[in-house]
Amino acid sequence: xxxxxxxxxxxxxxxxxxxxxxxxxxxxxxxxxxxxxxxxxxxxxxxxxxxxxxxxxxxxxxxxxxxxxxxxxxxxxxxxxxxxxxxxxxxxxxxxxxxxxxxxxxxxxxxxxxxxxxxxxxxxxxxxxxxxxxxxxxxxxxxxxxxxxxxxxxxxxxx
Numbered sequence: 185x186x187x188x189x190x191x192x193x194x195x196x197x198x199x200x201x202x203x204x205x206x207x208x209x210x211x212x213x214x215x216x217x218x219x220x221x222x223x224x225x226x227x228x229x230x231x232x233x234x235x236x237x238x239x240x241x242x243x244x245x246x247x248x249x250x251x252x253x254x255x256x257x258x259x260x261x262x263x264x265x266x267x268x269x270x271x272x273x274x275x276x277x278x279x280x281x282x283x284x285x286x287x288x289x290x291x292x293x294x295x296x297x298x299x300x301x302x303x304x305x306x307x308x309x310x311x312x313x314x315x316x317x318x319x320x321x322x323x324x325x326x327x328x329x330x331x332x333x334x335x336x337x338x339x340x341x342x343x
Contacts, residue, residue: 234289235318239337241286242314242326245269246335253302263299291319306333
């Protein structure tokens, strides 16, 4: 039986087969390039996941505030306090917090031009948006419609 030799292994002076320094360096360069592409992708993926989580939370809070206004036949309000959205309902001419809130995940920021108010019919008093963005600058808005009270996600460029 003939012995076959592997072409890419070289024989050292001691008679052992080994990779050359150049071959090892080429492999290290290839691995470095692959990591250079993969790390930013995974960082961006986690940022996108945080933004999606924030979108779901804001939609849930606005939906809850809308439901409270309809169920209690009163007005409800959502406002931003620090990094948390809070809900209040109007009773006897005063805004009373209901103790429900949603705090944004780290890496996501929000801005609210004015509190979102829902009428007893479920309609928003005015079209109002919660503006969300992540550390990478990706932005989404969650808006409550003044005509139907419908809550929707809007890209800032499509308004």
